[in-house]
Amino acid sequence: MSAITPPRLPAPGLLRRIAYWLEPRWRDPGWLAFALNRFAGHILVLYLLAHMVVLSRLAAGPEGWNDLLGLFGSTPFLFGDTLLVAAVVFHGLNGLRVAAFTAAWGVRHPNLWVGAVIVVSGLLAVVAAGAILL
Numbered sequence: 001m002s003a004i005t006p007p008r009l010p011a012p013g014l015l016r017r018i019a020y021w022l023e024p025r026w027r028d029p030g031w032l033a034f035a036l037n038r039f040a041g042h043i044l045v046l047y048l049l050a051h052m053v054v055l056s057r058l059a060a061g062p063e064g065w066n067d068l069l070g071l072f073g074s075t076p077f078l079f080g081d082t083l084l085v086a087a088v089v090f091h092g093l094n095g096l097r098v099a100a101f102t103a104a105w106g107v108r109h110p111n112l113w114v115g116a117v118i119v120v121s122g123l124l125a126v127v128a129a130g131a132i133l134l
Contacts, residue, residue, distance in 0.1 A: 011015075018061075028109075028111070028112060029110070029111045029114035029115065030110060032114065032118075033094055033097070033114045033117065033118075036090060036094070036118070036128075037094045037095075038088070038093060039087075039093040040086075040087035040088075040090050040094075041087075041091060043083060043084065043087040044084075044087055044091060045089065047084050047087075054068060076134055077134075078132055079133070081132050082125065082128055082129045082132050082133065085124075085125060085129075085132070086121065086122075086125035086128065088114040088127060089120075089121045089128075090117070090118075091122045093117045093120060093121055094117050094121075097103040097113050097114070097117050099112075100113075
C-alpha cells in the first residue's frame with residue numbers, strides 16, 4: 001500500500017508574506033524589537049554600501065570630492081544622517097538588551113526593557129535630528 005501525499009499548496013506571494021510579517025495582532029513587544037532591529041540592520045548595510053561608493057569617489061581626486069560635499073549638505077542627505085544615527089543607536093541599545101537577556105538580566109520584565117530601548121532610542125534620535133538639521 002502506498003502513502004498518498006496531499007497536493008502541495010502554492011507558496012503565498014510576496015505581498016501576502018510582507019502583509020503577514022507586518023500584522024501587529026498577536027505580537028509581543030519582543031517582535032517589535034526584532035522588526036525594528038532588522039530594519040535598523042538594513043539601514044546600516046545600505047549605509048555601508050553608500051560609504052563604499054563615496055570612498056571610491058576619492059579616487060577621482062579633489063574635483064569628485066568637492067562635487068560630493070555639495071550633495072552631502074542637502075536636506076535629503078541630512079535626513080539620511082538622522083536616520084543613520086537613529087538606526088545605530090537603536091541597533092546598539094537593542095543588542096545590549098539581547099546580551100543582558102542572554103546573561104539572564106532583566107528577563108522578568110522583557111516588555112519594560114523593549115519599551116525603554118525604544119524610548120531612549122527615540123529621544124536620542126530627536127536630539128541628533130536637532131543637532132543635524134538645525
